[in-house]
Amino acid sequence: MTTGEIGAWGEDRACEYLTDKGYRIIRRNFSSRTGEIDIICKKGNMTVFVEVKTRRSSVYAEPRDFVTYSKQRKLKSAAKWWLSLTKSYDFPARFDVIEVFSPDGLYGKDFSINHIENAF
Numbered sequence: 001m002t003t004g005e006i007g008a009w010g011e012d013r014a015c016e017y018l019t020d021k022g023y024r025i026i027r028r029n030f031s032s033r034t035g036e037i038d039i040i041c042k043k044g045n046m047t048v049f050v051e052v053k054t055r056r057s058s059v060y061a062e063p064r065d066f067v068t069y070s071k072q073r074k075l076k077s078a079a080k081w082w083l084s085l086t087k088s089y090d091f092p093a094r095f096d097v098i099e100v101f102s103p104d105g106l107y108g109k110d111f112s113i114n115h116i117e118n119a120f
Contacts, residue, residue: 010054010100011038017098017113023048032081035074039098040082047093049079051119054100063099064116072120094118 015025023041030037039050051071053063067075075095083089097119102111 006054007038007052010102011052013054013100013111013113014039014050014052014098017115018050021115027082030078030082032078034077034081035071037075037078037082045091047083047088047091048096049075049082049093050096050098051075052098052100054102056101056103063101064097064119067097067119095120 011028015028018039018041019025021043023043025039025041026047027040028038030040037049038052039048041048041050051067053066055063072095079093079095083093094117097116099114099116100111101114104110
């Protein structure tokens with residue numbers, strides 16, 4: 001399995017989770033000059049920018065620990081670009097992290113999700 005395949009699988013699980021929780025998926029894998037946002041969604045009038053981290057375990061570190069300050073800056077910059085393109089400055093926005101744990105590996109049925117709202 002490639003890193004891209006694992007990431008896409010985790011993002012698929014995250015989208016299913018968000019949809020089940022009442023979020024509307026707007027865009028996946030939005031790229032700008034400064035970074036990429038895995039998922040952009042809405043719940044009510046809130047725009048939510050989501051970073052997804054998929055791991056088999058948290059032995060070395062929690063997945064959220066890989067959303068470094070540098071990564072946060074890139075996500076914020078990409079989000080500003082998205083908001084300027086969609087002219088959505090008047091609506092509230094937040095940054096979430098979704099951790100997908102799949103101890104059985106890719107396509108494992110025994111996976112779990114941890115959704116961290118307002119992560120940074």
